Structures are given as C-alpha cells and as structure tokens.
Amino acid sequence: MCTNISHSAAVSGSAQGGNGWFAVSGVYVSYDHPFHVPLEHSLNLDFVNDGAGLGARVSVELDRDSARALAERILGVLSEADAYEAAPAK
Amino acid sequence: MQTDAYQGMTAEITTVAGANGDLIHAYVARPLGPGPFPSIVLFHHMPGWDAWYFEATRTFAAQGYNAICPDLYCRVGHGTPEDVAVKVRAEVGIPDVQVVADAQGCIDYLKSLPTSNGKAGVFGTCSGGRHAYLAACQAKGVDAAIDLWGGGVVMEEKDLTAKRPVAPIDYTSALDCPLLGLFGEDDRSPTPAQVATHEEALKQHGKAYEFTMYPGAGHGFFYHIFPAAYRAEAAVDGWKKVWDFLGRHLGG
Numbered sequence: 001m002c003t004n005i006s007h008s009a010a011v012s013g014s015a016q017g018g019n020g021w022f023a024v025s026g027v028y029v030s031y032d033h034p035f036h037v038p039l040e041h042s043l044n045l046d047f048v049n050d051g052a053g054l055g056a057r058v059s060v061e062l063d064r065d066s067a068r069a070l071a072e073r074i075l076g077v078l079s080e081a082d083a084y085e086a087a088p089a090k
Numbered sequence: 091m092q093t094d095a096y097q098g099m100t101a102e103i104t105t106v107a108g109a110n111g112d113l114i115h116a117y118v119a120r121p122l123g124p125g126p127f128p129s130i131v132l133f134h135h136m137p138g139w140d141a142w143y144f145e146a147t148r149t150f151a152a153q154g155y156n157a158i159c160p161d162l163y164c165r166v167g168h169g170t171p172e173d174v175a176v177k178v179r180a181e182v183g184i185p186d187v188q189v190v191a192d193a194q195g196c197i198d199y200l201k202s203l204p205t206s207n208g209k210a211g212v213f214g215t216c217s218g219g220r221h222a223y224l225a226a227c228q229a230k231g232v233d234a235a236i237d238l239w240g241g242g243v244v245m246e247e248k249d250l251t252a253k254r255p256v257a258p259i260d261y262t263s264a265l266d267c268p269l270l271g272l273f274g275e276d277d278r279s280p281t282p283a284q285v286a287t288h289e290e291a292l293k294q295h296g297k298a299y300e301f302t303m304y305p306g307a308g309h310g311f312f313y314h315i316f317p318a319a320y321r322a323e324a325a326v327d328g329w330k331k332v333w334d335f336l337g338r339h340l341g342g
Binding site: 053 | 166167168169170172173175176177179182183216241249277308309310316319
C-alpha cells in the first residue's frame with residue numbers, strides 16, 4: 001500500500017492454485033510493490049475467495065506494458081466471444 | 091567480535107499486548123546473559139512479517155539488542171506472509187493509531203525485561219519506516235528512530251484516509267529523539283523531493299537527524315533477497331550507519 005493504488009472487483013469463476021481449483025469471488029487489482037517480479041512496482045492481480053481463507057489465492061504480477069497488452073487481449077477475446085454467443089445455433 | 095568470547099541468543103514467536111489489549115504475535119530475539127541490553131522494535135515492511143524481518147530481528151540480537159518484531163498484520167489473518175500482505179494491500183493498509191499502540195506495547199514489554207538498559211529504539215523499512223517515524227513521534231519511551239526509505243511520511247491531502255488521517259510529517263514537532271534516515275535517490279516513494287520536505291520540517295522544528303541519500307539506489311536497497319533492489323555498497327554502508335547511530339544513542 002505504498003502507492004495506495006488498490007481496487008477490487010467482484011467476479012464469478014474458478015482459479016487453480018497450489019491446492020487445486022477453487023471458486024473465485026473477487027479480484028484485487030493493484031499497482032504496488034511486487035513480491036516476486038523484479039520491478040519496484042507492478043500491476044498485481046490477486047484472484048481470491050474471501051470466504052475460503054487467505055490461502056485461496058492465485059496471484060500474477062506484470063509490468064505495465066504487459067498488463068495493458070493483457071487487458072486489450074481480454075477485451076478482444078470478449079468481443080469474439082460475444083459474437084460467438086450471439087450467432088444462431090446451427 | 092572476539093573468537094574466544096561467549097555469545098548466544100534466544101529467538102522465538104511469542105505474543106505481546108498491543109492496541110486495545112489485543113495479544114498479537116511478535117518475533118522476539120534476545121542475547122543470552124544478564125545484559126543490560128538496549129531494546130529495538132522493528133516495523134516490518136509492506137510485503138509482510140516475513141523471513142527478511144525475522145533475520146533482521148536476529149541480527150539486532152546478535153549485535154546485543156533485545157529485539158522485537160510485531161506482526162502488524164496479525165488481526166487480518168494468517169497464512170503465508172504473502173497471503174496476509176495481499177489482503178492488507180487490498181484493504182489499503184492498517185490504521186496508524188493501531189500501529190502506534192502496538193509499538194507502545196512492544197516498547198513497554200522490552201523495557202520491562204530485567205535485561206533492559208532502559209533505552210529503546212524503533213527501526214523500519216518501507217511502510218515500516220513510516221511506522222517507525224509515527225511511533226517516534228507519538229509513542230512514549232523512544233530514544234532513537236531509524237526510518238529506511240519510509241514512503242508516506244509526506245502525504246498530500248488527497249491521500250489521507252480514515253486509517254491514515256494525518257501525514258506523519260505533521261507530527262514532527264512531537265519527535266523527541268534523534269532520527270536516522272537512509273534513502274535511495276531513485277526511489278519513487280519517498281522521492282528525493284519528499285525526503286527534502288521531511289528534512290526541512292526537521293530543521294524547522296530543531297530536531298536532531300542524520301539523513302543519507304544513496305545515488306544509484308531505489309526502494310529496498312538493503313534487501314539482499316531481491317537482487318533487482320539490492321545495492322551492496324549502499325547496504326553495507328547503511329548497516330554501518332545503523333550500528334553507529336544506535337551505539338551512540340542507545341548505549342548498545
């Protein structure tokens with residue numbers, strides 16, 4: 001919390017951590033000191049399930065360019081997914 | 091150190107009464123023997139109550155200090171240090187008033203030991219440096235303070251929160267012990283400009299301080315476990331300054 005840049009989003013899905021799959025209830029999105037990637041600050045994604053203990057967590061640390069590229073790729077895939085879901089069933 | 095002289099220490103996790111009488115975990119490392127020994131309270135950094143801080147606590151004990159490192163995140167929960175720190179990061183920190191009360195509990199505990207020489211210092215890096223400065227200004231019984239690259243001593247009004255309602259620099263008039271500050275020129279929190287602002291406040295209030303700004307160093311230059319951050323020359327020089335400073339002010 002050295003940068004105070006930290007937000008969360010409620011999500012629904014699953015993540016696979018060291019102890020297997022678990023239901024994800026939220027994602028913390030922050031820009032702050034990382035634990036592993038060799039940067040002073042990183043874009044951090046923490047997929048968590050608040051009700052399942054602090055160990056229910058899958059974390060990713062990215063540099064800003066990588067995070068932006070990921071965000072754009074996610075939006076691009078979602079556009080394709082929306083089109084796929086909207087197409088009439090054959 | 092003399093190769094034919096005895097030295098030993100005890101180091102373990104215990105509990106200490108902190109804010110609101112809460113029993114929080116603390117790692118305590120103490121030299122063996124009757125002393126008397128000066129005391130030091132270590133405030134861990136944002137990444138958590140972790141192996142680096144346990145090692146630092148033992149290092150202080152090896153240098154002849156009764157040392158305690160409280161788990162400032164204890165109330166948030168338990169897991170790996172990263173598990174807990176991620177949760178604290180998501181909640182944007184812990185309350186300053188709680189940190190100061192936890193610090194007071196630790197100072198009082200160490201000074202109550204029969205091996206205490208009656209003097210206590212505070213030490214911290216990163217958010218711990220900010221916490222050490224807060225404790226030096228607001229807790230009772232602090233005889234020396236060490237702030238290593240503590241970001242957030244200088245804060246803009248827009249960054250104040252319910253957990254951090256007052257910028258620590260605004261407490262400077264209440265600082266009544268000498269302060270050692272070590273910083274990196276390439277750090278973004280605190281920036282050299284923020285350190286200069288802090289220094290100006292210390293001068294204005296006539297406080298005793300010793301600041302060093304290391305060229306080529308950023309945030310975390312003592313952390314030998316993070317090669318990207320570690321700056322060997324600055325770290326070796328910095329540790330020498332720490333021991334010299336504490337030796338002069340705590341009698342260690």
